[in-house]
Amino acid sequence: MRQSQAFIPTLKEVPADADIVSHQLLLRAGFIRQTASGIYSFLPLGKKVLQYVESVIREELDSIGANEMLMPALQPAELWHQTGRWDAFGPELMRLNDRHDRSFALGATHEEVITSLVKNELNSYKKLPITMYQIQTKYRDEKRPRFGLLRGREFIMKDAYSFHDSYESLDQAYETMYQAYSRIFTRLGLNFRAVIADSGAMGGKDTHEFMALSDVGEDVIAFSDTSSYAANIEMAITLDSYQESEASMLSLEKLATPNQRTMQEVSDFIGHSVEQGLKTLLFKIDQSFVLVLTRGDHEVNDIKLKNLYQASSVELASEEEAKQLLGAGFGSIGPIHSTEDIEIVADYAVKYIRNATCGANEEGYHFVNVNPDRDFEVSQYADIRFVKEGDPSPDGNGKLQFARGIEIGQVFKLGTFYAEKLDATFLNEQGKAKTLIMGCYGIGVSRTLAAIVEQYHDDKGIVWPKQIAPSQVHLLVMNGKKDDQVALADDLYQSLQSQGITVLYDDRTERAGIKFADSDLIGIPLRITVGKRASEGYVECKRRETGEQLELHHTEVKDYIQNFYQ
Ligand code: ATP
Ligand code: MG
Numbered sequence: 001m002r003q004s005q006a007f008i009p010t011l012k013e014v015p016a017d018a019d020i021v022s023h024q025l026l027l028r029a030g031f032i033r034q035t036a037s038g039i040y041s042f043l044p045l046g047k048k049v050l051q052y053v054e055s056v057i058r059e060e061l062d063s064i065g066a067n068e069m070l071m072p073a074l075q076p077a078e079l080w081h082q083t084g085r086w087d088a089f090g091p092e093l094m095r096l097n098d099r100h101d102r103s104f105a106l107g108a109t110h111e112e113v114i115t116s117l118v119k120n121e122l123n124s125y126k127k128l129p130i131t132m133y134q135i136q137t138k139y140r141d142e143k144r145p146r147f148g149l150l151r152g153r154e155f156i157m158k159d160a161y162s163f164h165d166s167y168e169s170l171d172q173a174y175e176t177m178y179q180a181y182s183r184i185f186t187r188l189g190l191n192f193r194a195v196i197a198d199s200g201a202m203g204g205k206d207t208h209e210f211m212a213l214s215d216v217g218e219d220v221i222a223f224s225d226t227s228s229y230a231a232n233i234e235m236a237i238t239l240d241s242y243q244e245s246e247a248s249m250l251s252l253e254k255l256a257t258p259n260q261r262t263m264q265e266v267s268d269f270i271g272h273s274v275e276q277g278l279k280t281l282l283f284k285i286d287q288s289f290v291l292v293l294t295r296g297d298h299e300v301n302d303i304k305l306k307n308l309y310q311a312s313s314v315e316l317a318s319e320e321e322a323k324q325l326l327g328a329g330f331g332s333i334g335p336i337h338s339t340e341d342i343e344i345v346a347d348y349a350v351k352y353i354r355n356a357t358c359g360a361n362e363e364g365y366h367f368v369n370v371n372p373d374r375d376f377e378v379s380q381y382a383d384i385r386f387v388k389e390g391d392p393s394p395d396g397n398g399k400l401q402f403a404r405g406i407e408i409g410q411v412f413k414l415g416t417f418y419a420e421k422l423d424a425t426f427l428n429e430q431g432k433a434k435t436l437i438m439g440c441y442g443i444g445v446s447r448t449l450a451a452i453v454e455q456y457h458d459d460k461g462i463v464w465p466k467q468i469a470p471s472q473v474h475l476l477v478m479n480g481k482k483d484d485q486v487a488l489a490d491d492l493y494q495s496l497q498s499q500g501i502t503v504l505y506d507d508r509t510e511r512a513g514i515k516f517a518d519s520d521l522i523g524i525p526l527r528i529t530v531g532k533r534a535s536e537g538y539v540e541c542k543r544r545e546t547g548e549q550l551e552l553h554h555t556e557v558k559d560y561i562q563n564f565y566q
Helices: 021-028 044-063 077-083 111-118 167-187 263-270 302-309 319-326 348-352 417-421 445-455 483-498 512-522 532-536 554-564
Strands: 032-036 039-042 074-076 094-097 103-106 130-139 154-164 192-196 207-213 219-224 230-232 253-256 278-285 288-295 314-316 343-347 356-359 365-370 380-382 400-415 425-427 433-435 437-444 473-477 503-506 526-530 538-543 549-553
Touching: 021 032, 021 445, 039 044, 044 130, 044 154, 044 167, 044 445, 074 077, 077 103, 077 111, 077 417, 111 154, 111 417, 111 437, 154 167, 154 445, 167 192, 167 207, 167 400, 167 437, 192 219, 192 400, 207 219, 207 445, 263 356, 263 365, 278 302, 278 319, 278 356, 288 348, 302 314, 343 348, 348 380, 400 417, 400 445, 417 437, 437 445, 473 483, 473 512, 483 503, 483 526, 483 532, 483 554, 503 512, 526 554, 532 538, 538 554, 549 554
Parallel strands: 192 230, 288 343, 343 380, 473 503, 473 526
Antiparallel strands: 032 039, 074 103, 094 103, 130 154, 154 437, 192 207, 207 400, 219 230, 219 400, 253 365, 278 288, 278 314, 356 365, 400 437, 425 433, 526 538, 538 549
């Protein structure tokens, strides 16, 4: 591609509304432009990189026997009504009416479409298992579209769906897809972790999210410093494995603690560490009140609570409700002498505290020397807290550390949720009608591109990994007015291309300084500059990543490039 004819509008200044590096650099280097909030055009270089990312995805999915197809973005509302998601998806679902006033959704995802499509076709166990995928534009009216391609309202997703006659078959496909995802993200050069995630409201069971590690990520993940264990912070497990205390139990006492409300204040007032405090929270789980206890330095994880109770809603009770039920506000409630019909659930760590402090259900008073099971009854101990950095990894190997991650993909065992709603059945070997079992698997293609830039840049611009750079070589002619330079550069441009090497050729009549700056910004791994020594046949080669440079005779250039890309 000759840059003089290419649409690569680079920007010197950092655009005011771009907060993160990938957004800034993709705009500045002329890869994307915003059309409306969360809606982007991919300019020629952006489109190229996108194609490379897509081709890696295609190769890996084709190699596991998944079928590529293309489904419509415009989806009839009836399908979404049948699964209940017309309402459940909420305002994120983009909706519109046709000229006959029939309602449609712009596809946010394609479970409804694919399930209704296959329901009459996959009617026998003989046709199962099967996996389909597409790379297609998705629409979600995100509340806060931001960070450029990371959270768009129109974005490109690879979505795949597998159909099975048994859960064993689903497990296998899930594992195969998990491995394919690992190969895809490895080939794309990403530093990522596959983390255990929450299957949430979709009625599924196992799910993993693939997270590109990055400080701008919205999710926090906990992972072992020595093993492959990794989980979303909400899902990371703590085991019932704390040190037994050797201290003997002292006798319970009630103490006035005027104006001491927080765990820290009370602990300081009494003169022990926060770890010795007993944190009591009143929750409303579905319709029942539950007292939830953790150690003072721990935080209740409501997703774990929700999963423990298999509840559909978990929320903190109001302070009014606490006063009514327990006789004190939030700062002074506790498990001792609470009304009998309130169940008490405690985190495992609580079992091991000796002589703790807790609220006395009386404004301005706390109990000290509190010992669980002696002074109050716990209906169950469970893992209900957030992990902390330094906690032991639940697989027994190493300690947990935290990092932020960008969710670039997800694999999900859906089960029969969609097939049931859409009445998608097949005949099993005995000729009996059974509901299809499903898995679904997404990759945020455009988001992945941004995640790559987050991991591959320096202060001058993008530093593309070799395998997805917009071209292999950036060829520059230093002075477009010098005939010998132009002649040699034109010659190299032709010959390299004829050897199958992809070249972006900066043949513009701009100043050399501008060309170098643009070249650094665009980030192609190798730069070849035809300059002052053109008449002798010498050119300069520079590696974008390391800045390493050397002079080569033009006859050596091809081998140098091929070596580099081996
Ligand atoms: P998030 O939690 O970030 O909103 P999600 O879990 O709702 O994402 P999925 O339904 O799992 O997203 O979609 C599959 C993939 O599509 C995600 O893993 C992510 O990489 C990508 N994706 C989702 N929403 C967006 C968006 N608004 N912009 C760009 N990519 C997105
Ligand atoms: Mg997801």
